[in-house]
Amino acid sequence: MAMRQTPLTCSGHTRPVVDLAFSGITPYGYFLISACKDGKPMLRQGDTGDWIGTFLGHKGAVWGATLNTDATKAATAAADFTAKVWDAVSGDEVLTLAHKHIVKTVTFTQDSNCLLTAGNDKLLRIYDLSNPEAAPLEIAGHTSAIKKALWCNNDKQILSAADDKTIRLWDRSSMEEVKTLTFDTSVSSMEYVADGEILVITYGKTIAFYNALSLDLIKTVEAPAPINSASLHPEKDFFVAGGEDFKLYKFDYSTKEELESYKGHFGPVHCVRFSPDGELYASGSEDGTLRLWQTAVGKTYGLWKCVLPEDLGAENSEQMYTLAPEIKA
Amino acid sequence: MSGLSNIVTMKKTVQQLRLEASINRVKVSQAAADLQQFCLQNAQQDSLLTGMSSSNNPFRPQKVCSFL
Numbered sequence: 001m002a003m004r005q006t007p008l009t010c011s012g013h014t015r016p017v018v019d020l021a022f023s024g025i026t027p028y029g030y031f032l033i034s035a036c037k038d039g040k041p042m043l044r045q046g047d048t049g050d051w052i053g054t055f056l057g058h059k060g061a062v063w064g065a066t067l068n069t070d071a072t073k074a075a076t077a078a079a080d081f082t083a084k085v086w087d088a089v090s091g092d093e094v095l096t097l098a099h100k101h102i103v104k105t106v107t108f109t110q111d112s113n114c115l116l117t118a119g120n121d122k123l124l125r126i127y128d129l130s131n132p133e134a135a136p137l138e139i140a141g142h143t144s145a146i147k148k149a150l151w152c153n154n155d156k157q158i159l160s161a162a163d164d165k166t167i168r169l170w171d172r173s174s175m176e177e178v179k180t181l182t183f184d185t186s187v188s189s190m191e192y193v194a195d196g197e198i199l200v201i202t203y204g205k206t207i208a209f210y211n212a213l214s215l216d217l218i219k220t221v222e223a224p225a226p227i228n229s230a231s232l233h234p235e236k237d238f239f240v241a242g243g244e245d246f247k248l249y250k251f252d253y254s255t256k257e258e259l260e261s262y263k264g265h266f267g268p269v270h271c272v273r274f275s276p277d278g279e280l281y282a283s284g285s286e287d288g289t290l291r292l293w294q295t296a297v298g299k300t301y302g303l304w305k306c307v308l309p310e311d312l313g314a315e316n317s318e319q320m321y322t323l324a325p326e327i328k329a
Numbered sequence: 330m331s332g333l334s335n336i337v338t339m340k341k342t343v344q345q346l347r348l349e350a351s352i353n354r355v356k357v358s359q360a361a362a363d364l365q366q367f368c369l370q371n372a373q374q375d376s377l378l379t380g381m382s383s384s385n386n387p388f389r390p391q392k393v394c395s396f397l
Binding site for chain 2: 014045048049051305
């Protein structure tokens, strides 16, 4: 029983949206940052999709974007060989960190004191934001471009996924490789759920769940089409995935059953993320839009109001006005 | 002199920026809600929605006039 869902479509970007990140829940609600090949990452209100501001400064496609937990700082990784740290409240550029190649991924530690970056130079770099002039710590090991890097295990360890078809777990203090996972094909995305230490990985048509500490496989789920990104609900009831067939799929995490699929995007879905309260998930696509989808369709939340017109079935829409038009000539 | 025209250009730029900064900005969701409300409130006055008598309709087929 699929209830038709009206996603909130957020336009504004002029090129494909390649990465999305939500902040934590702040006293002002939660926020969303989108990385786009047009070089202009945007900050949006997380529950309504309202545009708040655009970070101007990058001179190339922005491949990765992230917010810190309280949404006071943003960081972006771009094809202009720099990663930038921004003040998310004013929009000002705070730091520019030069790299030797395209930077693909950036992420803050929980206390926002350190920034992890990685990209096509195959190195993981850790910057101390209280001492940005100092050279970053560098971790080498990957044999090709790194696509995604994340902190895990309370910021004591690092997970990185690269085009060399491996995912590696590193210890931060020793800077050594602890474990490696090898795949037959390149991993398209990686998400870390701290509560429960679960790693969500996508490759080919598979969505795989691993224990983030031991890198033991928990389960895998096959989707109907190649998947570019997946996200697990904070309460771990469901996960959503999107990929090359432009659709968003929703699966039950425990039974692995495909519950629903939603059409809406006009291009491949590059990134999906659940909001920190789990009430909605955002998808970024090749078509340049972000769409916000409700987890519990029919619930009144944010801009969604459940309206049940008598003659149509149960349907969720913002507001409906029906009138039989009569035009006489 | 180029120095003078630079100042003139810059003054114009500053004035334009001041105009742009003073524009009243509203969140997209609020603007969308306002637009919807306006359309609903004024729907009765919209001939495309509520129809129009043919005597008023300026686009009704015209009767042909001929010279006597």
